[in-house]
Amino acid sequence: MAETGSFDYNALFAHRVTVAPRMVASGQLYTYDFAVGHPAPDALPLQELVEATARALDRDGRELAHYIAAEGYLGLRQIVAKKMALHEHVTVDPEHIIIGNGSSQLIAMLIDCFLDPGDTVLTEEFTYVGTLRRLQRARANVIGVPADEHGMRMDALEDTLRTLQQQGVQPKFIYTLTNFHNPLGVDLSVERKRHMLRLATAYGVLIVEDDVYGDLRFEGDTPPSMLSMDTTGCVVWLGTFSKIMAAGLRLGWAVVPPGLFPYLIDHKLDSGTNTFASMVVAEYLQGHLEQRVHDIVQVYQHKRDTLLHALDTYVSGKATWTRPKGGMFLWLTLPPEIDTERHLDKAHGADVNYYPGVAFSPSKATGRNCMRLAYGYPLRSTIEEGIKRLASVLPL
Amino acid sequence: MAETGSFDYNALFAHRVTVAPRMVASGQLYTYDFAVGHPAPDALPLQELVEATARALDRDGRELAHYIAAEGYLGLRQIVAKKMALHEHVTVDPEHIIIGNGSSQLIAMLIDCFLDPGDTVLTEEFTYVGTLRRLQRARANVIGVPADEHGMRMDALEDTLRTLQQQGVQPKFIYTLTNFHNPLGVDLSVERKRHMLRLATAYGVLIVEDDVYGDLRFEGDTPPSMLSMDTTGCVVWLGTFSKIMAAGLRLGWAVVPPGLFPYLIDHKLDSGTNTFASMVVAEYLQGHLEQRVHDIVQVYQHKRDTLLHALDTYVSGKATWTRPKGGMFLWLTLPPEIDTERHLDKAHGADVNYYPGVAFSPSKATGRNCMRLAYGYPLRSTIEEGIKRLASVLPL
Numbered sequence: 001m002a003e004t005g006s007f008d009y010n011a012l013f014a015h016r017v018t019v020a021p022r023m024v025a026s027g028q029l030y031t032y033d034f035a036v037g038h039p040a041p042d043a044l045p046l047q048e049l050v051e052a053t054a055r056a057l058d059r060d061g062r063e064l065a066h067y068i069a070a071e072g073y074l075g076l077r078q079i080v081a082k083k084m085a086l087h088e089h090v091t092v093d094p095e096h097i098i099i100g101n102g103s104s105q106l107i108a109m110l111i112d113c114f115l116d117p118g119d120t121v122l123t124e125e126f127t128y129v130g131t132l133r134r135l136q137r138a139r140a141n142v143i144g145v146p147a148d149e150h151g152m153r154m155d156a157l158e159d160t161l162r163t164l165q166q167q168g169v170q171p172k173f174i175y176t177l178t179n180f181h182n183p184l185g186v187d188l189s190v191e192r193k194r195h196m197l198r199l200a201t202a203y204g205v206l207i208v209e210d211d212v213y214g215d216l217r218f219e220g221d222t223p224p225s226m227l228s229m230d231t232t233g234c235v236v237w238l239g240t241f242s243k244i245m246a247a248g249l250r251l252g253w254a255v256v257p258p259g260l261f262p263y264l265i266d267h268k269l270d271s272g273t274n275t276f277a278s279m280v281v282a283e284y285l286q287g288h289l290e291q292r293v294h295d296i297v298q299v300y301q302h303k304r305d306t307l308l309h310a311l312d313t314y315v316s317g318k319a320t321w322t323r324p325k326g327g328m329f330l331w332l333t334l335p336p337e338i339d340t341e342r343h344l345d346k347a348h349g350a351d352v353n354y355y356p357g358v359a360f361s362p363s364k365a366t367g368r369n370c371m372r373l374a375y376g377y378p379l380r381s382t383i384e385e386g387i388k389r390l391a392s393v394l395p396l
Numbered sequence: 397m398a399e400t401g402s403f404d405y406n407a408l409f410a411h412r413v414t415v416a417p418r419m420v421a422s423g424q425l426y427t428y429d430f431a432v433g434h435p436a437p438d439a440l441p442l443q444e445l446v447e448a449t450a451r452a453l454d455r456d457g458r459e460l461a462h463y464i465a466a467e468g469y470l471g472l473r474q475i476v477a478k479k480m481a482l483h484e485h486v487t488v489d490p491e492h493i494i495i496g497n498g499s500s501q502l503i504a505m506l507i508d509c510f511l512d513p514g515d516t517v518l519t520e521e522f523t524y525v526g527t528l529r530r531l532q533r534a535r536a537n538v539i540g541v542p543a544d545e546h547g548m549r550m551d552a553l554e555d556t557l558r559t560l561q562q563q564g565v566q567p568k569f570i571y572t573l574t575n576f577h578n579p580l581g582v583d584l585s586v587e588r589k590r591h592m593l594r595l596a597t598a599y600g601v602l603i604v605e606d607d608v609y610g611d612l613r614f615e616g617d618t619p620p621s622m623l624s625m626d627t628t629g630c631v632v633w634l635g636t637f638s639k640i641m642a643a644g645l646r647l648g649w650a651v652v653p654p655g656l657f658p659y660l661i662d663h664k665l666d667s668g669t670n671t672f673a674s675m676v677v678a679e680y681l682q683g684h685l686e687q688r689v690h691d692i693v694q695v696y697q698h699k700r701d702t703l704l705h706a707l708d709t710y711v712s713g714k715a716t717w718t719r720p721k722g723g724m725f726l727w728l729t730l731p732p733e734i735d736t737e738r739h740l741d742k743a744h745g746a747d748v749n750y751y752p753g754v755a756f757s758p759s760k761a762t763g764r765n766c767m768r769l770a771y772g773y774p775l776r777s778t779i780e781e782g783i784k785r786l787a788s789v790l791p792l
Contacts, residue, residue: 005629005653011600012568014512017659041458049457053449053676061445062437064644065773101497101666108665116410134665172408206408233401248460248671257401263413269504269530270497274670275644280449377461 016117016139030353032386034373037182037328038247042379043299045245045284045292052284064275070268072099072253073278079285080239080253086289087215090228092255098265099273103212103238103252107131110173110208110236110254111138113267120171122160124152126331126360126367128182128210131175135362142362143171149322151188152176154195161203173206173236178225179214180327183360183372187325193226200234212240212252213327215293218301220325233257236264241281243328244296249277300328303375303383310387318396321373328376331357333369338394340371346393352386412513412535426749428782430769433578433724434643438775439695441641441680441688448680460671466664468495468649469674475681476635476649482685483611486624488651494661495669499608499634499648503527506569506604506632506650507534508663516567518556520548522727522756522763524578524606527571531758538758539567545718547584548572550591557599569602569632574621576609576723579756579768583721589622596630608636608648609723611689614697616721629653632660637677639724640692645673696724699771699779706783714792717769724772727753729765734790736767742789748782 029036057064060075071077077094084092100106107130115121117139123131125144135142146156157174164171174196178188188196200207209226227237240252251273256264285292304324311321311332321332334340341356357370378386425432453460456471467473473490480488496502503526511517513535519527521540531538542552553570560567570592574584584592596603605622623633636648647669652660681688700720707717707728717728730736737752753766774782 005655006627007597007602007629007653007655008600009602009656009659011566012510012602013659014508014510014515016512017509017662036462038461038463041461044457044460046453046457046460050446050450050453054446057442057446061440061442064440064442064642065434065437066432067434067643101669105666112410113413114408114410116412119410130667137662137665170407201403204404204407206403206405231402233403246460246672247463247667248675250666250668250670250672257403259401259403260405263405263409266413266533269533270501270646271526271643272646273497274646274673276642276646276676277670277672279644280672 030348030351032352032382032389033377034375034386034390035353035355036377037374039243039296039328039376040299040379043296045288048284048288049280053280056279056283060279063279068272068275070265070270070272071097072273073275073282075282076251076278077253079282079289083285083289084255087222088225088228089222090225096256096258096261098254098256098268099278100252100254100268101250101270101273102242102247103210103240103254104130105273106238106252106254107208108134109264109267111135111140113264114172114206115140120164120169122157122171122174122205123362124176124181124184126183126357127175127362128177129359131210132360132362144362147181147184147186149186151178151181151186151192152196154192154199157196158199161199161205165203171203171205173208174200175208175210177210177213179211180216180324180329182213182327183329183331183355183357185322185324185327185330187223190223193224194229197226197229197234201232207235208238209235210238212238213243214239215244216297216300216328217326218297218304227255230257233259236260244293245281249281250274251277251281300326300376303378303380306380306383307373307375307387310384313384314387314391315396328374330373330375332371332373334371334394334396336369339368341368343394347390350389350393352389352393354390426744426747428748428778428785429773430771430782430786431749431751432773433770435639435692435724435772436695436775439692441684444680444684445676449676452675452679456675459675464668464671466661466666466668467493468669469671469678471678472647472674473649475678475685479681479685480651483618484621484624485618486621492652492654492657494650494652494664495674496648496650496664497646497666497669498638498643499606499636499650500526501669502634502648502650503604504530505660505663507531507536509660510568510602511536516560516565518553518567518570519758520572520577520580522579522753523571523758524573525755527606528756528758540758543577543580543582545582547574547577547582547588548592550588550595553592554595557595557601561599567599567601569604570596571604571606573606574610575607576612576720576725578609578723579725579727579751579753581718581720581723581726583619586619589620590625593622593625593630597628603631604634605631606634608634609639610635611640612693612696612724613722614693614700623651626653629655632656640689641677645677646670647673647677696722696772699774699776702776702779703769703771703783706780709780710783710787711792724770726769726771728767728769730767730790730792732765735764737764739790743786746785746789748785748789750786
């Protein structure tokens with residue numbers, strides 16, 4: 001093959017292609033790493049997965065010969081329906097569930113189905129960088145709506161929707177992270193969920209309810225989802241096995257309103273997400289779902305407690321932070337003159353890592369003095385020392 | 397969730413969305429099934445996959461906690477490079493390999509990167525229905541170039557390219573199935589490969605060399621691929637583990653010219669194809685690659701021989717057919733007055749299934765009197781009876 005090609009690709013690209021520098025995660029991990037958004041490798045049930053593989057292939061392995069439907073392996077869609085009933089108290093027909101290569105692929109599918117270049121999407125003022133990157137690649141106009149400790153502010157959302165309507169702009173969807181928000185660590189209150197549903201129906205805009213962290217609840221009961229309260233079919237719900245199982249299993253799902261299903265599935269062009277992994281995870285969760293969620297919640301909860309304690313000890317009075325009731329992120333706000341992006345190299349020098357707040361902002365206009373602290377990956381024993389080091393490299 | 401929604405999605409869809417009826421494979425299998433393009437379930441190495449899972453997770457299972465790069469698991473990209481050296485005699489850097497959820501996803505990625513609605517793509521006169529469907533969904537102008545027993549005809553390709561140039565149309569890529577063509581069962585000759593490379597360079601058009609059946613060679617040596625002869629970087633090569641392993645493992649790959657890699661990877665939006673399946677397949681193939689290919693080739697070759705013998709016995713003098721040197725398909729041409737689509741119900745009534753030829757035609761203008769016969773799935777013992785039944789339901 002050509003080592004250094006002379007072929008000119010520029011005349012061939014689609015209009016949407018931008019010559020963007022590639023977004024690469026460096027892959028480097030630090031001892032005190034509060035940047036990475038995935039669980040500690042120690043928490044993986046590897047032996048149980050091997051056993052589940054043996055059972056699943058012994059019983060259903062011959063099914064691997066087939067191509068499956070684009071929506072994915074029925075056995076896993078059935079487990080998802082069971083899980084949705086157990087954890088979300090909502091009855092979902094497996095026929096309305098689409099399995100994806102993580103929720104990432106399903107977000108890309110939604111974008112592909114709904115967005116032309118220039119189309120408008122609403123998110124929280126700070127939102128998941130993966131979604132933001134996919135929206136920006138699709139040349140979407142992403143408007144961040146302010147949020148507080150109860151999630152997206154409905155007065156601000158209503159103002160935004162009204163203004164857009166006056167401008168003749170139909171926003172395509174509201175992308176909202178409802179539980180243990182990434183990066184904010186807050187929840188959208190039930191009252192606001194009801195309000196958002198009313199606004200969505202009134203303004204004809206879809207809601208993408210991303211609840212990929214909802215399983216990791218340390219306190220209280222699971223509040224009703226917008227999916228469970230939706231009477232018009234305006235909610236697409238996203239879930240994942242990446243948080244309670246492992247990111248490398250690459251399995252997420254969307255619960256899709258029946259009327260939307262045929263359109264969305266037409267944008268799932270990979271001939272069905274991995275059957276093998278689906279089979280193994282379905283087999284494992286058939287016997288371990290409740291225990292697994294219970295165990296992993298313990299791991300995260302202890303780490304959150306340790307992190308909150310360390311923050312109280314080392315940055316009290318110098319910063320404010322959210323107190324997540326679940327999930328794996330909290331949002332630290334520093335004095336306005338501190339630009340967290342500028343201090344990242346120094347932090348790395350101290351073997352500490354975090355995610356600068358501005359990365360989560362669609363406009364890049366806010367969040368410069370903020371950072372996301374993820375507590376899923378660092379060992380509990382290293383969290384206190386990590387925060388001590390972090391405090392020492394910041395000009396507090 | 398909404399059982400029957402009142403929400404109106406029509407104002408929200410992207411322009412590319414069509415209200416197409418959903419293309420569904422019925423999933424129904426017949427006793428004499430010559431339609432399905434996947435191997436027999438009996439040929440799967442299930443026990444070895446369980447053992448590979450145990451070894452892989454024991455050694456590298458902790459890596460499942462991480463998100464990997466969009467191009468996929470390095471261990472599998474290394475196996476692909478090793479395989480390309482062994483089978484294709486071409487040196488490929490793992491850094492220029494992209495793992496996908498089957499080659500399907502990679503074809504979708506290529507379409508996403510290169511095609512705006514109305515853009516032109518060239519294929520053989522009959523081509524893989526999955527690619528055709530994806531191209532049509534992207535509203536591509538697909539031009540089928542006539543093929544004979546040596547593959548796509550270069551005189552016809554050159555005529556087409558010249559005519560398009562005169563019309564001011566820049567075709568984006570030539571999608572060609574080089575070995576054991578689906579559905580034709582023919583090979584693109586080495587001479588024509590050289591010719592196609594010259595034309596691609598002269599007309600500034602990319603070649604997508606889909607060689608997903610190339611491993612299944614019964615006769616002769618592997619001829620040089622266009623990838624191996626490419627000096628300008630105009631070839632993207634597609635391979636898969638679906639044929640030598642199992643479709644449900646959902647692992648394929650693209651070998652991408654270095655200069656194109658950053659653009660293509662920007663259109664791989666699923667946060668990396670399944671790490672778990674990649675790990676297991678890499679581990680299995682580390683020890684079994686050559687033996688596995690040898691074993692599976694035997695299975696297909698015996699089935700092809702049986703099918704050719706059955707055709708000689710039951711339809712000799714009434715039809716013509718290609719004699720594939722590998723792969724899993726042959727192309728049967730019947731007298732012009734026989735419309736194979738019209739006889740499908742009757743065939744199903746006799747518990748026989750085949751794929752009507754017109755489905756493979758971009759223009760739907762040719763192939764009405766043809767059918768694809770796939771011999772990978774039916775048991776060898778049923779092939780003769782299946783062809784006997786097929787001959788009896790056709791008005792020969």
